[in-house]
Amino acid sequence: MTEETRRVGRLSLTPAVALLFVWMIVPLGMTIYFSTLHYSLLNPGTESFVGLENYYYFLADPAFLASMRNTLVLVGSVLAITIVLGTLVALLLDEAVVGRSIVRLMVIAPFFVMPTVSALVWKNLLMHPVSGLFAYIATSLGLTPIDWFADAPLLAIILIVSWQWLPFATLILLTALQSLDEEQKEAAEMDGARAISTFFYITLPHLARPITVVVLIETIFLLTVFAEIFVTTGGGPGLATTNIAFLVYLQALIQFDVGTASAGGLVAVVIANIVAFFLVRVVGRNLDA
Amino acid sequence: MARRTSSTRKWVATLAAWIVGLVIFFPILWMVLASFKTELEAFSIPPSFVFFHWTLENYAAVQGRSDYVHHAVNSIIIAGGSTLIALLIAIPAAWSMAFAPSRWTRDILLWMLSTKMMPPVGVLVPIYLLYRTFGLLDTRSGLILVLCLGNLPIVVWMLFTYFKEIPKDILEAARMDGATIGRELVYVLMPMAVPGIASTLLLNVILAWNEAFWTLNLSTSEAAPLTVFIASYSSPEGLFWAKLSAASTLAIAPILVLGWFSQRQLVRGLTFGAVK
Numbered sequence: 001m002t003e004e005t006r007r008v009g010r011l012s013l014t015p016a017v018a019l020l021f022v023w024m025i026v027p028l029g030m031t032i033y034f035s036t037l038h039y040s041l042l043n044p045g046t047e048s049f050v051g052l053e054n055y056y057y058f059l060a061d062p063a064f065l066a067s068m069r070n071t072l073v074l075v076g077s078v079l080a081i082t083i084v085l086g087t088l089v090a091l092l093l094d095e096a097v098v099g100r101s102i103v104r105l106m107v108i109a110p111f112f113v114m115p116t117v118s119a120l121v122w123k124n125l126l127m128h129p130v131s132g133l134f135a136y137i138a139t140s141l142g143l144t145p146i147d148w149f150a151d152a153p154l155l156a157i158i159l160i161v162s163w164q165w166l167p168f169a170t171l172i173l174l175t176a177l178q179s180l181d182e183e184q185k186e187a188a189e190m191d192g193a194r195a196i197s198t199f200f201y202i203t204l205p206h207l208a209r210p211i212t213v214v215v216l217i218e219t220i221f222l223l224t225v226f227a228e229i230f231v232t233t234g235g236g237p238g239l240a241t242t243n244i245a246f247l248v249y250l251q252a253l254i255q256f257d258v259g260t261a262s263a264g265g266l267v268a269v270v271i272a273n274i275v276a277f278f279l280v281r282v283v284g285r286n287l288d289a
Numbered sequence: 290m291a292r293r294t295s296s297t298r299k300w301v302a303t304l305a306a307w308i309v310g311l312v313i314f315f316p317i318l319w320m321v322l323a324s325f326k327t328e329l330e331a332f333s334i335p336p337s338f339v340f341f342h343w344t345l346e347n348y349a350a351v352q353g354r355s356d357y358v359h360h361a362v363n364s365i366i367i368a369g370g371s372t373l374i375a376l377l378i379a380i381p382a383a384w385s386m387a388f389a390p391s392r393w394t395r396d397i398l399l400w401m402l403s404t405k406m407m408p409p410v411g412v413l414v415p416i417y418l419l420y421r422t423f424g425l426l427d428t429r430s431g432l433i434l435v436l437c438l439g440n441l442p443i444v445v446w447m448l449f450t451y452f453k454e455i456p457k458d459i460l461e462a463a464r465m466d467g468a469t470i471g472r473e474l475v476y477v478l479m480p481m482a483v484p485g486i487a488s489t490l491l492l493n494v495i496l497a498w499n500e501a502f503w504t505l506n507l508s509t510s511e512a513a514p515l516t517v518f519i520a521s522y523s524s525p526e527g528l529f530w531a532k533l534s535a536a537s538t539l540a541i542a543p544i545l546v547l548g549w550f551s552q553r554q555l556v557r558g559l560t561f562g563a564v565k
Contacts, residue, residue: 008470009389012381016445017397019378023438024404030415089309095302103306105549106314112548113317114499116519117537121320124530131332133319140335166313172564175556213560224408227501227516231523248410253417253506262414269411276406280399283561 028269034262041256054263063239063247064264071243074158075222079215081162086169086214087207091199093170094177104174111167115227122160123149123232153233153241160228165221169214176210177203209282216279223272244268317541324348324534331531347535354532355521357539364514364540366429367504368497371436372490375444378437380486383448384478388460398449402561405442409502420507429512435503440493447492447558451485488554491547495555498544515540 035054039047058064093104110118126133127148135145148156180203188198224245229235235242235250242250248268252261311318322338323331330341351357386394416435417426425431455478463477501516508517519540522533548555556564 004470005389006391009385009391013385013397016378016382016401016441019438020401020404020441023441024407027412027415027419028407030418031412034414089313092302092306092309095306096299097306098299098303099307103310104552106310108548108552108555109314109317109545111555112495112499112545113541114516114519114544115501116505116516116523117320117541118316120519120522120533121316121537124533125319125323125331126316131334131336133336136334136336163313163316168559171552172556172560175553175564210564213564217559220406220408224410224502226410227505227520230501230505231520245408245410248413249506252414258414258418265408265411265414268408272406272408272411273403276403279406280403283402284395284399 031262031265031269034258035266037259039258039262041258050259054259055267058260058263058267063242064267066239067242067244067247070154070239070241071223071245073154074161074225074243075219077158078162078165078222079218081158082165082169082218083211083214085162085166086173087211089166089170090173090177091203093174108167108171110163111165111171113164115164116231118164119160119228119231122163123156127156149233150237153237157225157228157232157241160232161222161225164228165218168218172210172214173207176207180206212282216275216282219275220272220279223268223275244271317545320534321538322534323531324538326531328529328531331534347531348539350532351536351539355518357518357536360513360515360518361539363429363512364498364516367432367436367512367514368494370429370433371440371497372444372493374433374437375441375493376448376486376490379441379444379448379489380482382445383452384474386445386449387452387455388457388478398446401442401445405439409439413506416503417506425507427508427510427512432504432508432512432514435507436497436500439500439503440496443496443558443561444489444493446561447489447554448485450557450561451489452482454485455481488551489558491551492554492558495544495548495551 036049036051037047038050038053089107093100093107097103124132127146129135129145129147129150132145134148138145146152184202185198188202225243226245226249229241229243229246230249233241235246244264245268248261248264251257251264255261324347325343325345326337326341327344327346330337386398420426420431425434459477459481460473463473468477498514499516501520504514504516505520508514519533519537522529522536
C-alpha cells in the first residue's frame with residue numbers, strides 16, 4: 001500500500017468517524033449533565049445541581065419497577081414467539097414448497113409496514129372488542145370476545161410487535177438453513193436418522209449462531225419499542241403497557257422533568273449496553289473469519 | 290442434487306406453507322380490503338370479504354381530511370435526503386476501511402456498531418432541547434439530520450461488507466498500469482461497487498421511511514412524514530376505519546414493493562454482515 005493510499009484512506013474515513021463521535025458524545029454528555037440537575041421545562045432558569053437525586057427518584061419510583069417488568073415481559077415474550085415460530089416457518093419454507101417465492105413475500109411483508117400502521121390496523125380492524133375480526137371469530141365459535149386493550153393490553157402489544165418481527169427472524173433463519181449443506185442432511189437421512197433427530201443434531205446446532213444474532217438484534221430494537229405503545233394505549237391503562245422507553249418519554253415531553261428523564265435515559269443506555277457488549281463480540285468474531 | 294422428496298411430503302408442505310403465509314399476510318390484506326369499503330361496511334358484523342360495495346371514496350377523503358400528499362412528500366424528502374447524505378459520508382469511509390485498512394479499522398467498525406446500540410431515549414432529552422434552541426423542531430432538515438446520523442453506522446457497515454468482496458488484485462493491476470487513486474476509484478471500483486451501493490440505498494430508504502421514534506417526537510405537522518400522519522388517526526373521530534385503512538395502504542404500498550425487492554440485502558444489512 002502506498003503512502004498516498006494510506007493518506008487518502010485516513011482522510012476519507014475522518015468525516016464519518018467525526019460525525020458519529022459528535023453525535024454520540026455531545027448528546028450523551030448532555031444527558032449525563034442534565035441527570036444531575038433539578039431541571040424542569042415548566043420553570044426555566046431554576047436549574048440546580050442535585051447530584052444523584054434524580055437517579056434515586058427514577059429508580060425508587062414504582063413506575064420504574066412496573067415499566068422494567070413490562071420491558072422484560074415484552075422483550076422476552078416477543079423473542080420467544082418470534083424465535084420459535086420463526087424457526088418453524090423457516091423449516092417449512094425450506095421444504096420443496098410450490099410457489100415458495102410468493103409465500104415468502106407474504107411472510108416477510110409485515111416487516112415493511114410502518115409501526116404506526118401495524119399498531120392501528122391491529123387495534124381497530126382486528127382487536128376491536130365489538131366489530132374487530134377477532135371478536136367476530138370468537139362470537140362465531142360461541143366464545144366471549146376479548147377486550148384486548150382493556151383486559152390484556154400488554155399481551156395485545158406483544159402480539160402486534162411479534163407480528164412485526166416474525167418476518168425478520170424467519171428470513172434470517174431461512175437464509176441460514178439454505179446454507180446448510182444438503183449433502184449433510186441427505187447423509188443423515190440415508191443413515192436412517194429420523195427427521196426429529198436430524199433436526200436436533202444437525203439443523204439446530206447449525207442455527208445456533210443465527211439464532212444468537214436474531215436474539216441480540218431484536219433485543220436492541222425491542223428494548224425501545226415506542227410507536228406501537230404511543231398510538232394504541234399511551235402506556236395505559238395505568239402503567240400496564242409503559243416500558244422504559246415510554247416512561248422516559250412521559251417524563252421528558254409530558255411532565256417536562258428533564259432531570260429525571262435524563263436519569264431514566266441513562267438507565268436505558270446501560271441496559272442496552274449490556275446487550276450490545278455481547279452483540280459486538282458475536283459480530284467481531286465474524287469479522288476475523 | 291436435490292433431496293428426493295416424496296410427493297405427499299411436498300403437497301403437505303405446500304398446503305401448510307400457503308396457510309401460514311396467508312395468515313401472516315392477512316392483516317395487510319384485510320386492511321387493503323377495508324380501504325375499499327364504505328365506513329359502514331368496514332364496521333359491520335359479520336364482516337364481508339369480497340361481496341361489498343367497492344368504493345374509492347376513502348382515498349379521496351384521506352386527501353381532503355389532511356393533506357396526504359404533503360406528508361408523502363415529506364416522507365420522500367426525509368427518507369431520500371437522509372439516505373443520500375449518509376451515502377456521501379459512508380462511501381469514502383467504507384472504501385477506506387475495505388481497501389486501505391489500518392490497525393484501527395476493526396476497532397472503528399465495532400465502535401460504529403456500538404453507536405447504533407444506543408437507545409434513542411437515552412438522548413431524547415438533549416436532542417429535543419438542542420432542536421428547540423436551534424429552531425429545528427418540526428423541520429425537514431432536522432429530521433434528515435437525525436435519521437442520517439442514526440442510520441450512518443448501518444450504511445457504513447453494509448457498504449464495507451460489499452466492498453470487502455471486491456477482489457483487491459484488480460486494483461493492484463490498475464495501479465501497475467499507472468492509474469491514480471482518482472482514476473482507480475472512478476473507472477475500476479465504482480462499476481463494481483454499484484450493486485452494493487444500490488442495495489444499501491434501498492435498505493436505508495426503507496428504514497428511514499418507517500422510522501417512528503424521532504419522527505413522532507420531533508415533528509408535528511409541517512415536517513411530519515407519513516408515520517406521524519397515520520398516528521393522527523389514533524384519536525378516532527366518528528367512523529374512520531375505512532379512511533384509516535386507505536391512508537395506511539397509501540403509506541405502506543411504495544415501501545412494501547421496495548422491500549420485496551431487497552429481501553436478501555435486508556438480512557445482510559440488519560445483521561451487520563453476520564448472516565449472509
